[in-house]
Amino acid sequence: MRLVIIGAGFAGMYAALSAARLRDIQGVSPEELEIALVAPQPTLVVRPRLYEPKPETLTAPLLDIFNAIDVVYVQGSAEAIDTKARTVQIVTARDARKTLPYDRLVVATGSRLFRPNVPGLAEHGFSVDSLEDAVALDRHLHGLARQPASAARDTVVVAGGGFTGIEAATEMPARLRDILGKDAKPRVVIVDRGAAIAHDMSADARPVIEDAMRKLGVEGRFGAGVAEISKSGVTLSSGEHIEAATVVWSAGLRAAPLTQQVPAERDSFGRLLVDRELRVPSVAGVFATGDAARAACDDVGNYALMSCQHATRMGAFAGNNAAAELLGVPTRPYHQKVYVTCLDLGEAGALFTRGWERKVELVGDVAKKTKREINTVWIYPPRAERAAALAAADPERVVDL
Known part of the structure; x- marks a missing residue:
């Protein structure tokens, strides 16, 4: 068999x-x-x-x-x-x-990643969907340091205000300062067709994300989509053009x-x-x-x-x-039945919610500690030892954070 x-x-x-x-x-x-x-x-x-x-x-x-x-x-x-x-x-x-x-x-x-037929997306868009995509984005970001300072060079547009888009956007200011220098003033803009950021989150969780965006200087453009991407930037369905050398697609x-x-x-x-x-x-x-x-x-x-x-x-x-x-x-x-959300918010910490109603339990540095544990321990494979590996795969085993 x-x-x-x-x-x-x-x-x-x-x-x-x-x-x-x-x-x-x-x-x-x-x-x-x-x-x-x-x-x-x-x-x-x-x-x-x-x-x-x-x-x-x-x-x-x-x-x-x-x-x-x-x-x-x-x-x-x-x-x-x-x-x-x-x-x-x-x-x-x-x-x-x-x-x-x-x-x-x-x-x-x-x-x-769902990539719709948006003009310029295939040629100029990046993502963090696969290892190859993430490596390509990282190389591109490091390549920005070789360009002269400009509004476009220092601007990143993230298309999609879901979990992946939020984590990519809130991590980006620190990534850009590490690459461009601590005195750099990066601009990060999240674009989403929804009326607000993280429309799937609860009413008490969303303000935590909005507060993190304010602390980090991450802007939002809601109720609009990306109509076209070019080498010089992004044109939104609202008609606004944002000069940006980097566009990260994370829409679904x-x-x-x-x-x-x-x-x-x-x-x-x-x-x-x-x-x-x-x-x-x-x-x-x-x-x-x-x-x-x-x-x-x-x-x-x-x-x-x-x-x-x-x-x-x-x-x-x-x-x-x-x-x-x-x-x-x-x-x-x-x-x-156990469902939690732990959302990284870059230098603003993290957000931890529990249940399908996404009740807020932890925020800031305390939630960030839990996020680091999830990202560096819980989601990695068990050790390559027979008994431990097999025990980790018990379908009834529940890891309750």
């Missing part, structure tokens, strides 16, 4: 760990149930931190963990899924193609394109609709997890967000359940 997992992000990693855990509990050998994970590199990109400086350091190796738990790593990119033949077509680093049959499949292909995510090859229903973000066990109901043998799946977290109408917080736990359930079907043991319905 073979269980194939596509993707080495948070969901894919925990799916592999959890499937190996159940196999171990059931006393089944790796020869009887092979767990294979397909990804271009055996590396976890710590995507929630890519708004920070030195993004090239924000990865974690996975091969030693996979070896410790007897997970087979298959290097390559999944190019096609044939759900009738139960095969995955893989393209290797040398452009060779091979077919990998499966008995159960976990689609953990993650998400991609969509499920990775490979999910479209699974013949099933999707939501407006391209995520596959799954049942409580994270199966794709209309396609036998296929599970979806993380940003590739639209999954209910509870019985009162809350659905998993496209975040590592949900991806890690969803991955653990998906891997467990896919293995459980092959081993003939009961599956477990995914549930995730």
Whole structure:
């Protein structure tokens, strides 16, 4: 029997760990149930931190963990899924193609930044969506120091006032001063079509973000979108032109394109609709997890967000359940009632909220300490030791901050 997992992000990693855990509990050998994970590199990109400086350091190796738990790593990119033949077509680093049959499949292909057809976005826009994008932005920012001082050089426009946009924008003044000199006067502008910043946040959380923006000098342009990006700056739908040498696009995510090859229903973000066990109901043998799946977290109408917080736990359930079907043991319905938000606000600290209503619990330096712990400890892989790695993937394990 073979269980194939596509993707080495948070969901894919925990799916592999959890499937190996159940196999171990059931006393089944790796020869009887092979767990294979397909990804271009055996590396976890710590995507929630890519708004920070030195993004090239924000990865974690996975091969030693996979070896410790007897997970087979298959290097390559999944190019096609044939759900009738139960095969995955893989393209290797040398452009060779091979077919990998499966008995159960976990689609953990993650998400991609939504890039609409805005004139100039492809040519002049940056992002912190992927490691490559974040590295390109960091190189560009360092390159600004070689340019003469000007309004455009010292200005960064961040398109999108969601969590990623806020973290990128509030980190930017300090990043620019580090690069351009402590006497530099960087200008950072967040542009969003919504009426206010962070429209998903609660009424008591939003003022914390607005206060941080004031302290940092981060401006907001709300009720307007980006109409055009050029080398000289950004033109908004309101007609305003902002001179800026740097535009960071952070306006929304969509499920990775490979999910479209699974013949099933999707939501407006391209995520596959799954049942409580994270199966794709209309396609036998296929599970979806993380940003590739639209999954209910509870019985009162809350659905998993496209975040590592949900991806890690969803991955653990998906891997467990896919293995459980092959081993003939009961599956477990995914549930995730604990939900927190910890938003980095640069030199203004951070904001920590709890619950779907996002009740404010911590702000400022106290919240920043929690954010650092999350970013440097909690979201990293477990150590490459069999017992510790498998224990970390218990689907019922809840880390309550």
